[in-house]
Amino acid sequence: MVPSLEDLHALGARQQPSYDSSGGAEARDAAIAKLRTLPPLVFAGECDDLKTKMAAVARGNAFVLQGGDCAETFSGVTADNVRAKLRVLLQMAVVLTYAASVPVVKVGRLAGQYAKPRSSDEETRDGLTLPAYRGDAVNGYDFEAGSRVHDPARLVEVYHSSAATLNLVRAFVTGGFADLRQVHAWNTDFVKESGIGQRYERLANEIERALTFMQAIGADPDEFHRVDFHTCHEGLLLDYEHAMTRIDSRTNTPYDVSAHFLWIGERTRQLDGPHVELFRHIRNPIGVKLGPTTTPDDAIALAGRLNPDNEPGRLTFVTRFGAERIRESLPDLVEKVTAAGVDVAWVCDPMHGNTFEASSGYKTRRFDDVIAEVQGFFDVHRSLGTWPGGVHVELTGDDVTECIGGGEELLEIDLAHRYESVCDPRLNRVQSLELAFLVAEMLRQA
Ligand SMILES: O=C[C@H](O)[C@H](O)COP(=O)(O)O
Numbered sequence: 001m002v003p004s005l006e007d008l009h010a011l012g013a014r015q016q017p018s019y020d021s022s023g024g025a026e027a028r029d030a031a032i033a034k035l036r037t038l039p040p041l042v043f044a045g046e047c048d049d050l051k052t053k054m055a056a057v058a059r060g061n062a063f064v065l066q067g068g069d070c071a072e073t074f075s076g077v078t079a080d081n082v083r084a085k086l087r088v089l090l091q092m093a094v095v096l097t098y099a100a101s102v103p104v105v106k107v108g109r110l111a112g113q114y115a116k117p118r119s120s121d122e123e124t125r126d127g128l129t130l131p132a133y134r135g136d137a138v139n140g141y142d143f144e145a146g147s148r149v150h151d152p153a154r155l156v157e158v159y160h161s162s163a164a165t166l167n168l169v170r171a172f173v174t175g176g177f178a179d180l181r182q183v184h185a186w187n188t189d190f191v192k193e194s195g196i197g198q199r200y201e202r203l204a205n206e207i208e209r210a211l212t213f214m215q216a217i218g219a220d221p222d223e224f225h226r227v228d229f230h231t232c233h234e235g236l237l238l239d240y241e242h243a244m245t246r247i248d249s250r251t252n253t254p255y256d257v258s259a260h261f262l263w264i265g266e267r268t269r270q271l272d273g274p275h276v277e278l279f280r281h282i283r284n285p286i287g288v289k290l291g292p293t294t295t296p297d298d299a300i301a302l303a304g305r306l307n308p309d310n311e312p313g314r315l316t317f318v319t320r321f322g323a324e325r326i327r328e329s330l331p332d333l334v335e336k337v338t339a340a341g342v343d344v345a346w347v348c349d350p351m352h353g354n355t356f357e358a359s360s361g362y363k364t365r366r367f368d369d370v371i372a373e374v375q376g377f378f379d380v381h382r383s384l385g386t387w388p389g390g391v392h393v394e395l396t397g398d399d400v401t402e403c404i405g406g407g408e409e410l411l412e413i414d415l416a417h418r419y420e421s422v423c424d425p426r427l428n429r430v431q432s433l434e435l436a437f438l439v440a441e442m443l444r445q446a
């Protein structure tokens with residue numbers, strides 16, 4: 001049985017909001033009670049479908065692409081914004097599928113990614129100290145006392161923003177936007193401007209020829225019409241995730257119906273902590289982020305607790321070691337987890353171990369470090385005979401300037417030009433496509 005919310009909090013939850021100054025317990029209880037009445041955002045059967053696909057990833061028969069904003073915002077729920085994110089993910093998936101001939105499982109880091117764990121509870125600017133921004137689920141980004149108050153009413157807004165995003169995503173993926181015959185259309189505003197756009201255009205021409213050929217030999221064109229697309233976010237806020245956990249009427253078991261796939265972050269994966277305790281009970285496919293301090297024993301213990309029956313597709317380890325550490329630290333982890341017989345999909349997050357502060361004060365990442373970590377991940381798995389199952393990236397469909405390097409050769413000085421992330425720096429559209437081509441090359445070799 002899923003433990004009560006009170007029992008979970010009693011385990012000493014980290015990285016949770018404190019509602020003392022905003023109507024306190026009553027407003028929080030009202031928000032949770034409201035959430036419990038609202039319909040599921042996803043269906044348990046869809047979560048099971050994704051679990052089956054993740055089992056194929058774990059077996060080495062598919063590759064998973066997880067991507068989206070570091071932190072979604074309520075104001076970012078616009079048709080243009082959601083379409084741009086979906087478009088870059090579809091373009092990346094097509095590059096990976098076609099260039100590497102591997103089925104790609106598409107999972108958007110969207111429709112729920114509104115809460116952020118932070119290194120510090122506070123932020124200081126020009127001598128003024130305020131609570132740190134913890135994502136729109138908790139408080140506002142504006143650096144002003146009123147906006148930074150933790151407000152439980154925001155939890156209900158997370159639900160509605162996620163519902164609006166998901167509704168649009170479902171319309172896009174079933175209504176023709178994701179039709180493979182749109183490979184050129186996804187690229188229209190891109191071609192003339194960038195080398196990578198032109199490279200994509202050449203690949204799109206090949207795909208178009210292949211589709212025409214398949215139609216000519218009698219393949220059903222409806223097969224190209226829609227794609228499977230799933231959602232994920234960090235299951236950080238216990239109040240929200242617990243309120244969204246429901247008993248599936250088919251199986252009588254609990255699912256967190258706020259997203260298809262939920263993960264536990266690096267800062268909240270304590271074996272005896274409340275996140276592991278909640279996730280242990282839900283039946284969704286789940287992930288755990290593993291940073292460079294993770295020992296093989298930690299990972300094996302987490303697997304034992306979160307997936308005691310070793311159910312295929314249930315558990316994904318998302319490693320985020322940093323380009324400098326991956327080659328030295330990952331082999332021991334993968335080797336011992338594999339030797340222990342743990343059934344797990346291995347995914348690389350090449351973002352969170354590679355963040356640094358530029359001299360201008362912007363948080364940034366080097367594109368070369370991102371690629372170096374993915375390359376290290378592939379090389380380690382190749383040397384051990386295990387399968388590099390996927391990548392998990394922070395990206396956007398817009399032409400932001402948040403990460404340096406890449407084909408456009410963005411410099412530190414360019415960061416101020418269009419830095420829009422409210423938390424960590426994301427790959428822009430060009431950098432995301434470049435990553436996809438480079439990963440496709442690595443996959444071909446794997
Ligand atoms: O996205 C991840 C974390 O929320 C983020 O890296 C924390 O950043 P901070 O160290 O600025 O708090």
Ligand SMILES: C=C(OP(=O)(O)O)C(=O)O
Nearest residue numbers: 117265266267289320352
């Ligand atoms: C906070 C995140 O990552 P990690 O837990 O790996 O730091 C994240 O993916 O947003």
